Amino acid sequence: MQRRDFLKTGLAASGAVGLSALGQAQADHHGGDQEYYELRHWHIPTAEKKAIVDRFLKNAVMPAAKRIELAPIGVFYSAEHPKNNKAEQHDIWVLTPFKNTQEFFSRDEKLVDDVFVEAADEYLDSQKTDPAYTRITSSFMRAFDGKPKLEIPIKGKRIFELREYQSHNELKALLKVQMFNEGEIDIFHATGLKSVFFGQTLIGPDIPNLTYMLVYEDQAMRGKNWQAFLKHPDWDRMKNMEIYKDTVSKIVARFFDPAPYSQI
Template sequence: MGAIGLGLLMAAGAARAGAAAPKQVLELRLYTVEAGEKRQRLDEFLGKVAIPAWNRIGIRPVGVWEAADGKRADLYVLLPHASMEAFATSRQRLLADAEFQKAGEPFLTLPKSDPLYRRIESTLMLAFDDCPKVEDAVKDDTRLFQLRIYESHSLLKGQRKVEMFNTGGEIALFRQCGMQPVFFGEALAGTKIPNLTYMVVFKDEAAQKANWKKFVTSPEWKAISGKPIYKDTVSHITNIVLKPTACSQL
Protein backbone atom coordinates (compact mmCIF):
# COMPACT_ATOMS: atom_id res chain seq x y z
CA MET A 1 0.00 0.00 0.00
CA GLY A 2 1.36 3.44 -0.96
CA ALA A 3 1.76 6.40 1.33
CA ILE A 4 -1.36 8.06 -0.11
CA GLY A 5 -3.60 5.09 0.52
CA LEU A 6 -2.15 4.51 3.97
CA GLY A 7 -2.71 8.14 4.91
CA LEU A 8 -6.37 8.03 3.91
CA LEU A 9 -6.98 4.76 5.74
CA MET A 10 -5.35 6.20 8.87
CA ALA A 11 -7.55 9.30 8.59
CA ALA A 12 -10.66 7.16 8.15
CA GLY A 13 -9.68 4.99 11.11
CA ALA A 14 -9.11 8.04 13.28
CA ALA A 15 -12.54 9.36 12.37
CA ARG A 16 -14.17 6.09 13.36
CA ALA A 17 -12.19 5.90 16.59
CA GLY A 18 -13.40 9.39 17.51
CA ALA A 19 -17.01 8.58 16.69
CA ALA A 20 -17.91 6.72 19.87
CA ALA A 21 -21.38 8.25 19.94
CA PRO A 22 -24.18 6.19 18.37
CA LYS A 23 -24.98 6.87 14.74
CA GLN A 24 -27.97 9.09 14.15
CA VAL A 25 -31.10 8.01 12.33
CA LEU A 26 -31.71 10.58 9.61
CA GLU A 27 -35.07 11.47 8.13
CA LEU A 28 -34.95 13.41 4.87
CA ARG A 29 -38.29 14.84 3.82
CA LEU A 30 -39.37 16.35 0.53
CA TYR A 31 -42.33 18.69 0.90
CA THR A 32 -44.07 19.27 -2.42
CA VAL A 33 -45.84 22.60 -2.43
CA GLU A 34 -47.14 25.21 -4.84
CA ALA A 35 -45.13 28.38 -5.38
CA GLY A 36 -46.23 31.74 -4.05
CA GLU A 37 -48.60 32.12 -1.13
CA LYS A 38 -48.73 28.41 -0.25
CA ARG A 39 -44.95 28.13 -0.15
CA GLN A 40 -44.79 31.24 2.05
CA ARG A 41 -47.32 29.68 4.40
CA LEU A 42 -45.26 26.49 4.64
CA ASP A 43 -42.13 28.56 5.36
CA GLU A 44 -43.98 30.28 8.19
CA PHE A 45 -45.17 26.97 9.65
CA LEU A 46 -41.70 25.46 9.57
CA GLY A 47 -39.91 28.51 10.94
CA LYS A 48 -42.36 29.57 13.65
CA VAL A 49 -44.04 26.31 14.65
CA ALA A 50 -42.42 23.07 13.52
CA ILE A 51 -38.70 23.75 13.98
CA PRO A 52 -39.04 25.18 17.53
CA ALA A 53 -41.21 22.17 18.43
CA TRP A 54 -38.79 19.69 16.87
CA ASN A 55 -35.98 21.32 18.83
CA ARG A 56 -37.96 20.97 22.06
CA ILE A 57 -38.24 17.20 21.56
CA GLY A 58 -34.53 16.86 20.80
CA ILE A 59 -34.46 17.06 17.00
CA ARG A 60 -31.68 19.49 16.05
CA PRO A 61 -30.24 20.99 13.98
CA VAL A 62 -33.04 21.01 11.40
CA GLY A 63 -32.02 21.72 7.82
CA VAL A 64 -34.41 23.31 5.32
CA TRP A 65 -33.40 23.83 1.70
CA GLU A 66 -34.84 24.93 -1.61
CA ALA A 67 -33.58 24.54 -5.18
CA ALA A 68 -30.62 26.84 -5.78
CA ASP A 69 -31.90 27.73 -9.25
CA GLY A 70 -35.32 28.72 -7.90
CA LYS A 71 -37.16 26.57 -10.42
CA ARG A 72 -39.11 24.55 -7.84
CA ALA A 73 -40.96 25.62 -4.70
CA ASP A 74 -40.51 22.23 -3.00
CA LEU A 75 -38.53 22.02 0.23
CA TYR A 76 -36.07 19.44 1.56
CA VAL A 77 -36.10 19.06 5.35
CA LEU A 78 -33.53 17.07 7.36
CA LEU A 79 -34.50 15.74 10.81
CA PRO A 80 -31.71 14.02 12.79
CA HIS A 81 -32.93 11.55 15.43
CA ALA A 82 -30.78 10.20 18.25
CA SER A 83 -32.01 6.62 17.76
CA MET A 84 -34.60 4.49 16.01
CA GLU A 85 -36.82 4.72 19.08
CA ALA A 86 -36.55 8.51 19.02
CA PHE A 87 -37.67 8.48 15.39
CA ALA A 88 -40.53 6.05 16.06
CA THR A 89 -41.93 8.19 18.88
CA SER A 90 -41.27 11.61 17.34
CA ARG A 91 -44.75 12.11 15.90
CA GLN A 92 -46.48 11.26 19.18
CA ARG A 93 -44.13 13.50 21.14
CA LEU A 94 -44.66 16.34 18.69
CA LEU A 95 -48.44 16.10 18.89
CA ALA A 96 -48.24 15.95 22.69
CA ASP A 97 -46.43 19.31 22.73
CA ALA A 98 -49.01 21.86 23.86
CA GLU A 99 -47.11 24.79 22.39
CA PHE A 100 -46.97 23.05 19.01
CA GLN A 101 -50.71 22.46 19.12
CA LYS A 102 -51.43 26.08 20.05
CA ALA A 103 -49.04 27.78 17.63
CA GLY A 104 -49.79 25.31 14.87
CA GLU A 105 -53.58 25.49 15.09
CA PRO A 106 -54.03 27.81 12.06
CA PHE A 107 -51.92 25.45 9.93
CA LEU A 108 -52.95 22.06 11.33
CA THR A 109 -56.66 22.72 10.87
CA LEU A 110 -56.56 23.86 7.25
CA PRO A 111 -59.35 22.31 5.12
CA LYS A 112 -58.82 19.54 2.58
CA SER A 113 -59.44 22.05 -0.19
CA ASP A 114 -56.51 24.21 0.95
CA PRO A 115 -53.78 21.97 2.43
CA LEU A 116 -50.48 23.21 3.86
CA TYR A 117 -48.57 21.15 1.27
CA ARG A 118 -49.38 18.58 -1.38
CA ARG A 119 -47.53 15.65 0.17
CA ILE A 120 -44.42 14.63 2.09
CA GLU A 121 -42.02 12.02 0.73
CA SER A 122 -39.67 10.62 3.36
CA THR A 123 -36.42 8.66 3.30
CA LEU A 124 -35.12 7.04 6.49
CA MET A 125 -31.37 6.55 6.76
CA LEU A 126 -28.71 5.32 9.15
CA ALA A 127 -25.68 7.60 9.41
CA PHE A 128 -22.26 6.33 8.33
CA ASP A 129 -19.47 5.25 10.66
CA ASP A 130 -17.19 8.06 9.42
CA CYS A 131 -19.94 10.69 9.67
CA PRO A 132 -22.14 9.49 12.56
CA LYS A 133 -23.85 12.82 13.23
CA VAL A 134 -25.06 15.77 11.19
CA GLU A 135 -22.25 18.31 10.86
CA ASP A 136 -22.67 22.09 10.79
CA ALA A 137 -19.28 23.52 9.84
CA VAL A 138 -19.97 26.13 7.15
CA LYS A 139 -21.79 29.31 8.19
CA ASP A 140 -21.23 31.64 5.23
CA ASP A 141 -24.34 33.39 3.91
CA THR A 142 -23.28 32.33 0.42
CA ARG A 143 -23.06 28.63 1.33
CA LEU A 144 -24.20 26.12 -1.26
CA PHE A 145 -25.33 22.55 -0.56
CA GLN A 146 -25.13 19.53 -2.80
CA LEU A 147 -27.45 16.56 -2.23
CA ARG A 148 -26.43 13.37 -4.02
CA ILE A 149 -28.21 10.01 -4.18
CA TYR A 150 -26.22 6.95 -5.28
CA GLU A 151 -28.36 4.03 -6.38
CA SER A 152 -26.94 0.51 -6.72
CA HIS A 153 -28.22 -2.43 -8.73
CA SER A 154 -27.81 -4.91 -5.85
CA LEU A 155 -27.56 -5.00 -2.07
CA LEU A 156 -23.98 -6.25 -2.29
CA LYS A 157 -22.85 -3.42 -4.55
CA GLY A 158 -24.70 -0.91 -2.42
CA GLN A 159 -22.87 -2.11 0.67
CA ARG A 160 -19.57 -1.97 -1.18
CA LYS A 161 -20.17 1.71 -1.93
CA VAL A 162 -20.90 2.39 1.74
CA GLU A 163 -17.62 0.64 2.60
CA MET A 164 -15.84 2.72 -0.04
CA PHE A 165 -16.85 5.89 1.77
CA ASN A 166 -16.02 4.53 5.22
CA THR A 167 -13.09 2.11 5.33
CA GLY A 168 -12.09 2.92 1.75
CA GLY A 169 -11.24 6.48 2.74
CA GLU A 170 -13.56 8.41 0.42
CA ILE A 171 -15.08 10.53 3.21
CA ALA A 172 -11.59 11.29 4.51
CA LEU A 173 -10.63 12.42 1.00
CA PHE A 174 -13.74 14.59 0.80
CA ARG A 175 -12.62 16.41 3.93
CA GLN A 176 -9.07 16.68 2.64
CA CYS A 177 -10.32 18.35 -0.56
CA GLY A 178 -12.54 20.85 1.25
CA MET A 179 -15.81 19.06 0.59
CA GLN A 180 -17.41 19.42 4.02
CA PRO A 181 -19.94 16.69 4.87
CA VAL A 182 -23.33 17.57 6.29
CA PHE A 183 -24.45 13.94 6.46
CA PHE A 184 -23.97 10.52 4.91
CA GLY A 185 -26.81 8.02 5.20
CA GLU A 186 -27.62 4.50 4.06
CA ALA A 187 -31.30 4.22 3.11
CA LEU A 188 -33.35 1.96 5.39
CA ALA A 189 -36.72 2.87 3.89
CA GLY A 190 -37.89 5.04 1.04
CA THR A 191 -37.56 4.96 -2.74
CA LYS A 192 -34.79 3.87 -5.11
CA ILE A 193 -33.39 1.29 -2.69
CA PRO A 194 -30.64 0.21 -2.35
CA ASN A 195 -29.10 3.64 -2.17
CA LEU A 196 -27.02 5.95 -0.07
CA THR A 197 -27.57 9.68 0.17
CA TYR A 198 -25.14 12.34 1.24
CA MET A 199 -24.92 16.11 1.43
CA VAL A 200 -21.85 18.31 1.28
CA VAL A 201 -21.60 22.07 1.72
CA PHE A 202 -19.34 24.68 0.19
CA LYS A 203 -18.62 28.33 0.97
CA ASP A 204 -20.00 29.34 -2.44
CA GLU A 205 -20.33 28.18 -6.04
CA ALA A 206 -16.67 28.93 -6.82
CA ALA A 207 -15.54 26.74 -3.91
CA GLN A 208 -17.89 23.98 -5.07
CA LYS A 209 -16.31 23.88 -8.52
CA ALA A 210 -12.74 24.19 -7.25
CA ASN A 211 -13.05 21.53 -4.55
CA TRP A 212 -14.76 19.00 -6.83
CA LYS A 213 -11.97 19.50 -9.35
CA LYS A 214 -9.40 18.96 -6.61
CA PHE A 215 -11.17 15.74 -5.62
CA VAL A 216 -11.66 14.13 -9.05
CA THR A 217 -8.11 14.95 -10.18
CA SER A 218 -6.40 13.77 -6.99
CA PRO A 219 -4.15 10.70 -7.08
CA GLU A 220 -5.95 9.48 -3.96
CA TRP A 221 -9.27 9.32 -5.82
CA LYS A 222 -7.66 7.51 -8.73
CA ALA A 223 -6.27 4.96 -6.26
CA ILE A 224 -9.60 4.44 -4.47
CA SER A 225 -11.82 4.31 -7.54
CA GLY A 226 -9.42 2.01 -9.36
CA LYS A 227 -9.81 -0.85 -6.87
CA PRO A 228 -11.64 -3.81 -8.48
CA ILE A 229 -13.75 -4.41 -5.36
CA TYR A 230 -15.48 -1.05 -5.92
CA LYS A 231 -16.26 -1.58 -9.60
CA ASP A 232 -19.92 -1.04 -10.64
CA THR A 233 -21.04 -0.04 -7.15
CA VAL A 234 -23.21 2.83 -8.44
CA SER A 235 -25.81 2.44 -11.19
CA HIS A 236 -27.37 5.93 -11.08
CA ILE A 237 -26.60 9.29 -9.46
CA THR A 238 -29.09 12.04 -8.66
CA ASN A 239 -27.47 15.43 -8.10
CA ILE A 240 -29.41 18.33 -6.55
CA VAL A 241 -27.94 21.76 -5.74
CA LEU A 242 -29.68 23.54 -2.86
CA LYS A 243 -29.56 26.69 -0.80
CA PRO A 244 -30.83 27.13 2.77
CA THR A 245 -34.08 28.93 3.50
CA ALA A 246 -34.30 31.63 6.14
CA CYS A 247 -35.45 29.20 8.84
CA SER A 248 -32.78 26.53 8.24
CA GLN A 249 -30.48 25.68 11.15
CA LEU A 250 -27.87 24.28 8.75
Protein backbone atom coordinates in the same frame (compact mmCIF):
# COMPACT_ATOMS: atom_id res chain seq x y z
CA MET B 1 -15.81 -10.89 5.58
CA GLN B 2 -17.46 -13.46 3.32
CA ARG B 3 -19.97 -12.21 0.79
CA ARG B 4 -22.81 -13.98 2.63
CA ASP B 5 -21.95 -12.37 5.96
CA PHE B 6 -21.42 -8.98 4.33
CA LEU B 7 -24.87 -9.12 2.75
CA LYS B 8 -26.50 -10.54 5.87
CA THR B 9 -25.24 -7.75 8.11
CA GLY B 10 -25.78 -5.00 5.58
CA LEU B 11 -29.28 -6.03 4.56
CA ALA B 12 -30.38 -6.39 8.16
CA ALA B 13 -29.16 -2.89 8.90
CA SER B 14 -30.76 -1.52 5.73
CA GLY B 15 -34.21 -2.67 6.83
CA ALA B 16 -34.59 -5.39 4.20
CA VAL B 17 -35.54 -7.87 6.92
CA GLY B 18 -37.56 -5.47 9.07
CA LEU B 19 -37.14 -2.85 11.78
CA SER B 20 -36.59 -5.37 14.58
CA ALA B 21 -33.52 -6.60 12.75
CA LEU B 22 -32.46 -3.01 12.28
CA GLY B 23 -32.27 -2.46 16.01
CA GLN B 24 -30.38 -5.70 16.55
CA ALA B 25 -27.93 -4.90 13.76
CA GLN B 26 -27.25 -1.54 15.34
CA ALA B 27 -26.49 -3.12 18.69
CA ASP B 28 -24.46 -6.05 17.40
CA HIS B 29 -22.54 -4.56 14.50
CA HIS B 30 -22.42 -0.80 14.83
CA GLY B 31 -22.26 -0.28 18.57
CA GLY B 32 -25.00 2.36 18.59
CA ASP B 33 -22.59 5.25 17.89
CA GLN B 34 -24.16 6.44 14.67
CA GLU B 35 -26.94 8.94 14.31
CA TYR B 36 -30.07 8.39 12.24
CA TYR B 37 -31.56 10.93 9.86
CA GLU B 38 -34.97 11.67 8.46
CA LEU B 39 -35.07 13.68 5.26
CA ARG B 40 -38.61 14.89 4.64
CA HIS B 41 -39.56 16.42 1.29
CA TRP B 42 -42.69 18.53 0.86
CA HIS B 43 -43.86 18.60 -2.77
CA ILE B 44 -45.45 22.05 -3.16
CA PRO B 45 -47.15 23.41 -6.30
CA THR B 46 -46.96 27.20 -5.82
CA ALA B 47 -45.09 29.96 -4.03
CA GLU B 48 -48.24 30.75 -2.03
CA LYS B 49 -48.44 27.18 -0.73
CA LYS B 50 -44.71 27.17 -0.02
CA ALA B 51 -45.25 30.13 2.29
CA ILE B 52 -47.87 28.17 4.26
CA VAL B 53 -45.56 25.19 4.75
CA ASP B 54 -42.69 27.53 5.56
CA ARG B 55 -44.69 29.28 8.30
CA PHE B 56 -45.69 25.89 9.71
CA LEU B 57 -42.06 24.81 9.94
CA LYS B 58 -40.85 28.13 11.34
CA ASN B 59 -43.65 28.79 13.84
CA ALA B 60 -44.74 25.30 14.88
CA VAL B 61 -42.10 22.65 14.15
CA MET B 62 -38.92 24.51 15.08
CA PRO B 63 -40.16 25.86 18.45
CA ALA B 64 -41.61 22.44 19.34
CA ALA B 65 -38.35 20.73 18.41
CA LYS B 66 -36.50 23.17 20.67
CA ARG B 67 -38.84 22.31 23.56
CA ILE B 68 -37.96 18.61 23.25
CA GLU B 69 -34.26 19.35 22.60
CA LEU B 70 -34.23 17.95 19.07
CA ALA B 71 -31.52 19.74 17.08
CA PRO B 72 -29.97 20.81 14.79
CA ILE B 73 -32.71 20.74 12.19
CA GLY B 74 -32.01 21.81 8.62
CA VAL B 75 -34.67 23.43 6.46
CA PHE B 76 -33.83 23.89 2.78
CA TYR B 77 -35.28 25.50 -0.34
CA SER B 78 -34.49 24.61 -3.93
CA ALA B 79 -31.72 26.98 -5.08
CA GLU B 80 -31.57 28.82 -8.38
CA HIS B 81 -29.35 26.36 -10.20
CA PRO B 82 -29.46 25.01 -13.77
CA LYS B 83 -29.22 21.40 -12.57
CA ASN B 84 -32.22 21.64 -10.26
CA ASN B 85 -35.59 20.26 -11.31
CA LYS B 86 -37.94 23.16 -12.10
CA ALA B 87 -40.86 21.05 -10.90
CA GLU B 88 -39.34 21.22 -7.41
CA GLN B 89 -38.79 24.99 -7.35
CA HIS B 90 -41.32 25.55 -4.54
CA ASP B 91 -40.48 22.41 -2.55
CA ILE B 92 -39.04 22.32 0.97
CA TRP B 93 -36.76 19.71 2.53
CA VAL B 94 -36.22 19.15 6.26
CA LEU B 95 -33.30 17.16 7.69
CA THR B 96 -33.63 15.93 11.29
CA PRO B 97 -30.92 13.98 13.16
CA PHE B 98 -31.73 11.42 15.86
CA LYS B 99 -29.43 9.86 18.44
CA ASN B 100 -31.14 6.48 18.05
CA THR B 101 -34.21 4.83 16.55
CA GLN B 102 -36.26 5.28 19.72
CA GLU B 103 -35.85 9.05 19.53
CA PHE B 104 -37.22 8.90 16.00
CA PHE B 105 -40.20 6.71 16.90
CA SER B 106 -41.16 8.93 19.88
CA ARG B 107 -40.62 12.25 18.08
CA ASP B 108 -44.18 12.94 16.93
CA GLU B 109 -45.73 12.02 20.27
CA LYS B 110 -43.40 14.45 22.06
CA LEU B 111 -43.60 17.14 19.40
CA VAL B 112 -47.36 17.52 19.14
CA ASP B 113 -48.82 19.43 22.09
CA ASP B 114 -51.44 22.17 22.40
CA VAL B 115 -48.89 24.88 21.66
CA PHE B 116 -47.82 23.07 18.48
CA VAL B 117 -51.39 22.55 17.27
CA GLU B 118 -52.27 26.21 17.82
CA ALA B 119 -49.16 27.38 15.96
CA ALA B 120 -49.91 24.97 13.09
CA ASP B 121 -53.57 25.93 12.61
CA GLU B 122 -53.15 27.50 9.16
CA TYR B 123 -51.31 24.43 7.89
CA LEU B 124 -53.59 21.88 9.56
CA ASP B 125 -56.80 23.67 8.55
CA SER B 126 -56.04 23.42 4.82
CA GLN B 127 -58.94 21.93 2.88
CA LYS B 128 -59.10 18.81 0.74
CA THR B 129 -59.92 20.98 -2.26
CA ASP B 130 -57.03 23.37 -1.55
CA PRO B 131 -54.23 21.50 0.30
CA ALA B 132 -51.02 23.15 1.45
CA TYR B 133 -48.89 20.63 -0.43
CA THR B 134 -49.24 17.84 -2.97
CA ARG B 135 -47.50 15.06 -1.04
CA ILE B 136 -44.68 14.38 1.42
CA THR B 137 -41.95 11.82 0.78
CA SER B 138 -39.55 10.78 3.48
CA SER B 139 -36.31 8.83 3.79
CA PHE B 140 -34.88 7.32 6.98
CA MET B 141 -31.13 6.85 7.03
CA ARG B 142 -28.34 5.55 9.25
CA ALA B 143 -25.07 7.47 9.41
CA PHE B 144 -21.93 5.87 7.99
CA ASP B 145 -19.20 4.39 10.17
CA GLY B 146 -16.84 6.87 8.52
CA LYS B 147 -18.95 9.88 9.58
CA PRO B 148 -21.19 8.86 12.47
CA LYS B 149 -22.35 12.36 13.42
CA LEU B 150 -23.75 15.33 11.52
CA GLU B 151 -21.63 18.46 11.47
CA ILE B 152 -22.01 22.04 10.26
CA PRO B 153 -18.64 22.94 8.70
CA ILE B 154 -19.62 26.28 7.13
CA LYS B 155 -21.79 29.05 8.53
CA GLY B 156 -22.78 32.36 7.01
CA LYS B 157 -23.43 32.50 3.27
CA ARG B 158 -23.48 28.95 1.91
CA ILE B 159 -25.02 26.60 -0.63
CA PHE B 160 -25.76 22.93 -0.03
CA GLU B 161 -25.61 20.00 -2.42
CA LEU B 162 -27.63 16.88 -1.67
CA ARG B 163 -26.34 13.86 -3.60
CA GLU B 164 -28.16 10.54 -3.87
CA TYR B 165 -26.29 7.52 -5.24
CA GLN B 166 -28.62 4.77 -6.43
CA SER B 167 -27.41 1.21 -7.04
CA HIS B 168 -28.88 -1.56 -9.15
CA ASN B 169 -28.83 -4.11 -6.31
CA GLU B 170 -28.28 -4.34 -2.56
CA LEU B 171 -24.76 -5.76 -2.74
CA LYS B 172 -23.50 -2.91 -4.92
CA ALA B 173 -25.17 -0.38 -2.60
CA LEU B 174 -23.39 -1.87 0.42
CA LEU B 175 -20.09 -1.87 -1.42
CA LYS B 176 -20.50 1.83 -2.24
CA VAL B 177 -21.04 2.55 1.46
CA GLN B 178 -17.91 0.50 2.19
CA MET B 179 -16.01 2.50 -0.44
CA PHE B 180 -16.85 5.74 1.36
CA ASN B 181 -15.98 4.31 4.77
CA GLU B 182 -12.66 2.87 3.64
CA GLY B 183 -11.23 5.91 1.92
CA GLU B 184 -13.56 8.12 -0.11
CA ILE B 185 -14.62 10.23 2.89
CA ASP B 186 -10.96 10.77 3.75
CA ILE B 187 -10.31 11.97 0.20
CA PHE B 188 -13.20 14.42 0.57
CA HIS B 189 -11.53 15.85 3.67
CA ALA B 190 -8.12 16.01 1.98
CA THR B 191 -9.48 17.95 -1.00
CA GLY B 192 -11.61 20.45 0.91
CA LEU B 193 -15.03 18.91 0.22
CA LYS B 194 -16.97 19.68 3.40
CA SER B 195 -19.68 17.20 4.30
CA VAL B 196 -22.71 17.62 6.57
CA PHE B 197 -23.75 13.95 6.75
CA PHE B 198 -23.57 10.60 5.01
CA GLY B 199 -26.56 8.26 5.27
CA GLN B 200 -27.41 4.75 4.13
CA THR B 201 -31.10 4.80 3.25
CA LEU B 202 -33.00 2.22 5.28
CA ILE B 203 -36.51 3.24 4.26
CA GLY B 204 -37.57 5.53 1.45
CA PRO B 205 -37.99 5.89 -2.31
CA ASP B 206 -35.53 4.63 -4.92
CA ILE B 207 -33.70 2.18 -2.67
CA PRO B 208 -31.10 0.81 -2.58
CA ASN B 209 -29.32 4.14 -2.28
CA LEU B 210 -27.13 6.30 -0.09
CA THR B 211 -27.44 10.04 0.39
CA TYR B 212 -24.98 12.65 1.54
CA MET B 213 -24.82 16.43 1.80
CA LEU B 214 -21.97 18.81 1.05
CA VAL B 215 -21.74 22.52 1.76
CA TYR B 216 -19.81 25.26 -0.05
CA GLU B 217 -19.26 28.97 0.40
CA ASP B 218 -20.08 29.41 -3.30
CA GLN B 219 -20.01 27.63 -6.66
CA ALA B 220 -16.37 28.58 -7.21
CA MET B 221 -15.42 26.67 -4.06
CA ARG B 222 -17.44 23.69 -5.29
CA GLY B 223 -15.67 23.62 -8.65
CA LYS B 224 -12.21 23.97 -7.14
CA ASN B 225 -12.67 21.24 -4.54
CA TRP B 226 -14.34 18.74 -6.87
CA GLN B 227 -11.49 19.17 -9.34
CA ALA B 228 -9.01 18.49 -6.55
CA PHE B 229 -10.98 15.37 -5.61
CA LEU B 230 -11.10 14.02 -9.16
CA LYS B 231 -7.33 14.50 -9.55
CA HIS B 232 -6.39 12.99 -6.19
CA PRO B 233 -4.21 9.85 -6.58
CA ASP B 234 -6.13 7.94 -3.91
CA TRP B 235 -9.39 8.52 -5.80
CA ASP B 236 -7.78 7.35 -9.02
CA ARG B 237 -6.73 4.18 -7.22
CA MET B 238 -10.09 3.52 -5.52
CA LYS B 239 -12.30 4.12 -8.54
CA ASN B 240 -10.35 1.52 -10.52
CA MET B 241 -10.60 -1.23 -7.89
CA GLU B 242 -12.53 -4.20 -9.28
CA ILE B 243 -14.54 -4.66 -6.07
CA TYR B 244 -16.12 -1.21 -6.51
CA LYS B 245 -16.95 -1.53 -10.20
CA ASP B 246 -20.56 -0.57 -11.11
CA THR B 247 -21.54 0.32 -7.54
CA VAL B 248 -23.53 3.38 -8.67
CA SER B 249 -26.18 3.23 -11.38
CA LYS B 250 -27.60 6.76 -11.05
CA ILE B 251 -26.70 10.01 -9.28
CA VAL B 252 -29.34 12.59 -8.37
CA ALA B 253 -27.98 15.97 -7.23
CA ARG B 254 -29.95 18.89 -5.82
CA PHE B 255 -28.72 22.33 -4.76
CA PHE B 256 -30.27 24.00 -1.73
CA ASP B 257 -30.38 27.35 -0.01
CA PRO B 258 -30.93 27.20 3.76
CA ALA B 259 -34.09 28.75 5.16
CA PRO B 260 -33.36 31.85 7.29
CA TYR B 261 -34.31 29.87 10.41
CA SER B 262 -32.47 26.66 9.46
CA GLN B 263 -30.11 25.37 12.16
CA ILE B 264 -27.87 23.73 9.54
